Amino acid sequence: HVRGLLWGEEGLPLQKGDLLLVNKNSRGVTLTAEDGTFETMMPLFNGDISMVVDLDTNPIVRTVSLKTRKEMDKGSESIVETIELSYRRVDIAFRDEANIVRSGSCFIIENLLESSDRELSALEQRAMLVDFRKRHPDLKPNTEAFTNALTADPFYNALQVKYAYAMTCHKAQGGEWDQVYVFFGQNASANESFFRWSYTAMTRSKDQLYVINPPRFTALSRLKIKPMFQPVTDWSLIEKDQEPTEAEQPVTVYVEQPVVPVSSPVNLNEQPLTFRLVESAPQLEATRIKWIADALVNQGIKIEETEYLQYRTRLHVSSSTGMATLEYTYKGDGKIGSVKAVSSEADLIEQALPVMTDTLKRVHLKQGVSVEQLPECVQALVNPLKVMLESEGVHLIDAVPQSYKVRLMFLALDSLT
Secondary structure, eight states, X not given: OHHHHHHSSTTOOOOTTOEEEEOSOEEEEEEEOTTSOXXXXXXXXXXXXXXXXXXXXXXEEEEEEEEEEEEETTEXXXXXXXXXXXXXXXXXXXXXXXXXXXXXXXXXXXHHHTOSSSSOOHHHHHXXXXXXXXXXXXXXTTSHHHHHHHHHOTXXXXXXXXXXXXXXXXXXXXXXXXXXXXXXXXXXXXXXXXXXXXXXXXXXXXXXXXXESOOOXXXXXXXXXXXXXXXXXXXXXXXXXXOOOGGGTTSOOEEEOOOOOSOXXXXXXXXXXXXXXXXXXXXXXXXHHHHXXXXXXXXXXXXXXXXXXXXXXXXEEEETTEEEEEEEEEOTTSOEEEEEEEXXXXXXXXXXXXXXXXXXXXXXXXXXXXXXXXXXXXXXXXXXXXXXXXXXXEEEEEEEEETTEEEEEEEESSOOO
């Protein structure tokens, strides 16, 4: 609807001037220098906003056929699904960490842009890898050349974006706007989590705040009225000597029912676990596994089990295509040695191994950050926060001052939750 007001018609394809919201951390865009030449790559992060300056008129559509399985009444059968991947080259403008406007060029994948889903489907992610292999038949999987080409491929690494005219409260954190509209939905509850969310959402406004469907809490909002009695419809529950005659059957009989408590304790055992770590897992390795798990889950791959061996970590992973085992070695100083597949499903290995290799290359764990290097006003905020979190096993590993804000990165080494 917002784009309809901007461009005079709803449903139009991407236009110059459209705002885009980065939906997933990316290797970024190729920056354009003042003389028009291309500089190095600059990464973009989940939640960053950019504006379309120019774009190709027509998208590049790649068609990929995938073998998959369809559940039937009696088991499952193998079918072939056709996936269309739509890419478009765009020039975008955005502000860097120093609040300087930069411009660059990249491809975006329009499947996500025009979708109501929050992320690409597992089939679409798999199709992107299959398409890469079709375009590079000379590259052998599990080789350095294959991994380097995959990491640099503009289509496989196409920017995953959504229109930036509305965003979740989570993505809006750190940003401020003159006018903010907050939609509260239908499930507002008077609890700590909701009030934290509301505070974050409403304080994004610098001038005017508009609230849609705000809750109206009163002193009785949390009061839940439950019936003291419930009708009996199963006469087998009534003692035989009390069973009514046929003439009395229409009469409704009630038995006393205990009042249901307003709230029940949360069963933590019902919370889904992405992967399992042995209790003796080294802190550094547990941190690496967390980064790998986050990268793999974006490809529809789950870590089922982790084994910590002598200077070697082994991962048992699974996806819709099957199961496989991967492992990497490391030296006494923690530096990564080799990364390889140990067994089985070829398609899954070809999808998971480059992701794990790239993640291990990009993850740089710092030993700590010197708060004294930050501006004094930032130190006043960060110092007590750093001390408090370190007592809980959460460590500050990076601090980047930005225009009117500071970006802090923390790692929970003792707990991956």
